[in-house]
Amino acid sequence: MTAAVAPASLLRTAARTGRTRVGLVLVALVVLTALLGPLVAPHDPTDFVGVPFGRDSLFGADNLGRDVLSRFLHGGQLLLVLSIAATVVGVGVGTALGMVAGYRGGWRDELIMRIGDVVLAFPQVVLALLFVSIAGPKVWLLVTVVGLSHAPRVARIMRDATLMVVERDFVKAAEVTGTRRLRIMTGEILPNVTGPLMVELGLRLTYSIGLIAALSFLGLGLQPPTADWGLMINENRIALTVQPWAVVLPVVAIAVLTIGTNLVTDGLARASAGLGRGVER
Amino acid sequence: MVRLAVKRLVFGALILWAVSVVVFLATAALPGDTAQAILGREATPERLAALRLELHLDDPLVSQYFSWLGGLLTFDPGRSLVNGLPVAEFVGPRIVNSLVLMLTAAVVSTPLAMFLGTWSAVRRDRAADHVTAVVTLVLAALPEFVVGITLVIVFATGPLRLLPAVYVGTGQVTFVDLVLPALTLVLAVGPYIVRMMRATMIEVLESEYVQQARLKGLPERTVLLRHAVPNAVGPVAQVVALQLAWLAGGVVVVEFLFRYPGIGYALVDAVNNRDLPVVQALALLIAALYIVVNLLADLVSLVANPRVRTAIR
Numbered sequence: 001m002t003a004a005v006a007p008a009s010l011l012r013t014a015a016r017t018g019r020t021r022v023g024l025v026l027v028a029l030v031v032l033t034a035l036l037g038p039l040v041a042p043h044d045p046t047d048f049v050g051v052p053f054g055r056d057s058l059f060g061a062d063n064l065g066r067d068v069l070s071r072f073l074h075g076g077q078l079l080l081v082l083s084i085a086a087t088v089v090g091v092g093v094g095t096a097l098g099m100v101a102g103y104r105g106g107w108r109d110e111l112i113m114r115i116g117d118v119v120l121a122f123p124q125v126v127l128a129l130l131f132v133s134i135a136g137p138k139v140w141l142l143v144t145v146v147g148l149s150h151a152p153r154v155a156r157i158m159r160d161a162t163l164m165v166v167e168r169d170f171v172k173a174a175e176v177t178g179t180r181r182l183r184i185m186t187g188e189i190l191p192n193v194t195g196p197l198m199v200e201l202g203l204r205l206t207y208s209i210g211l212i213a214a215l216s217f218l219g220l221g222l223q224p225p226t227a228d229w230g231l232m233i234n235e236n237r238i239a240l241t242v243q244p245w246a247v248v249l250p251v252v253a254i255a256v257l258t259i260g261t262n263l264v265t266d267g268l269a270r271a272s273a274g275l276g277r278g279v280e281r
Numbered sequence: 282m283v284r285l286a287v288k289r290l291v292f293g294a295l296i297l298w299a300v301s302v303v304v305f306l307a308t309a310a311l312p313g314d315t316a317q318a319i320l321g322r323e324a325t326p327e328r329l330a331a332l333r334l335e336l337h338l339d340d341p342l343v344s345q346y347f348s349w350l351g352g353l354l355t356f357d358p359g360r361s362l363v364n365g366l367p368v369a370e371f372v373g374p375r376i377v378n379s380l381v382l383m384l385t386a387a388v389v390s391t392p393l394a395m396f397l398g399t400w401s402a403v404r405r406d407r408a409a410d411h412v413t414a415v416v417t418l419v420l421a422a423l424p425e426f427v428v429g430i431t432l433v434i435v436f437a438t439g440p441l442r443l444l445p446a447v448y449v450g451t452g453q454v455t456f457v458d459l460v461l462p463a464l465t466l467v468l469a470v471g472p473y474i475v476r477m478m479r480a481t482m483i484e485v486l487e488s489e490y491v492q493q494a495r496l497k498g499l500p501e502r503t504v505l506l507r508h509a510v511p512n513a514v515g516p517v518a519q520v521v522a523l524q525l526a527w528l529a530g531g532v533v534v535v536e537f538l539f540r541y542p543g544i545g546y547a548l549v550d551a552v553n554n555r556d557l558p559v560v561q562a563l564a565l566l567i568a569a570l571y572i573v574v575n576l577l578a579d580l581v582s583l584v585a586n587p588r589v590r591t592a593i594r
Contacts, residue, residue, distance in 0.1 A: 123530020210424030262422030
């Protein structure tokens, strides 16, 4: 059950299983590609190096005649940064709200959870499309909308986790000695819900990557001429038979990244539940 | 029981109303000039004024909201700004197409996933179980468009050109148009159901009543089908419902990918064209669909599970 565990030790426990290690390697592969890629790319991502869909270089040219390999190597950084930002926003807001709802209860609980229900009535991608439709696909808006669409989902989990902690003696003791509520939440409750918190971070990161890449794929996320994996798939899928690399490379990168984060999340969930006789063995 | 059901219905209606407010505020009250956003930078002041008049953008927000809501309630949510058709006429056939797609995916994925989950639980810790676990974990991680593109690469290009990569018809959907989009959705929702079914079945198979049935000397097949599976269906129904509700949003990306003529593709199109009345109507429609499926799921699990029925007043 929930116990005070440092995030680092949780990760260490998780990393004892083979699957988590595979996940960490997969994530590292894609992150390194995204971070170091721009340094080793042979061309600028927006340089025209050949005829559209030409096959002069290693992976050929894209729909406008730009080098596929160079665009691929440049195309991961923004996706990673935006996904991490959206995850931090979503899990941060969701955790704060979930802890307040669980700890304070009463009308605060009711208010937070009912507003959450309204947000939960929208599929995440529809909520994002709705806000993008008039305000336009701005980067800050993408991060905010994706993050806030995670928040009620995170809040539900963190509220349940908080409810299990608030009944414990050390919280009661802190209350009796007159410790301030904010101090109790950050000092007593938060360290005892790190398990579910870490799992949520992993889960929401996986979904953020998928959602932001999907929005770019729809043409409503990152805008041309940015080099971005989701956008590359959108731009080049009409020529899948002539020039498959321009689609295959970003698809594989997104797949490997999300599989990696999900394997790590699964490991964290097992470690946090205790590897004993759980339902999720 | 009936009182509880009515309570859920009223709550669902309240949420739907709140959703309509969010849809309206997100499209009409966000900072920025709506008319300018629709017409673009080159619009003349006359055209801007005309559009503002047509969309009642100069009215106070509250009266704008109520005239929009009134239109929706009388099934007249205005005209598309792009093709001039009444939104209801434009959206109608697309709703049918999307429902066909969602239902196909649901009908295929649910029994298949429940079977796989049961099989995996019975074969617990053997090779088949481990393979299922890894495959579902991988599929659950993949964004649906990645799954879809992969299916296109495998089945619609290269040596195997079995199925069309995208829809090319004009409104009528045939079986071959349905295969790849439906399969994508099945692979997107299936894994969660498999995992939940497996976890629940493992719990059930270790329970005392299953042991009792085994000790009575019943054949394993009977134990499984008559004693174990019916008891696992209740908890799994919740997850199934959640996944089916997810389809309401899942169709957006999948329909765009396959150019499937449904509400999802229409929504993406409308957002790209800033076709405000269509965006508002479709966003509300998808949210309504999502709420209704969730509500049905609630009611089904109320009926199916006597413990829930009595525990929650």
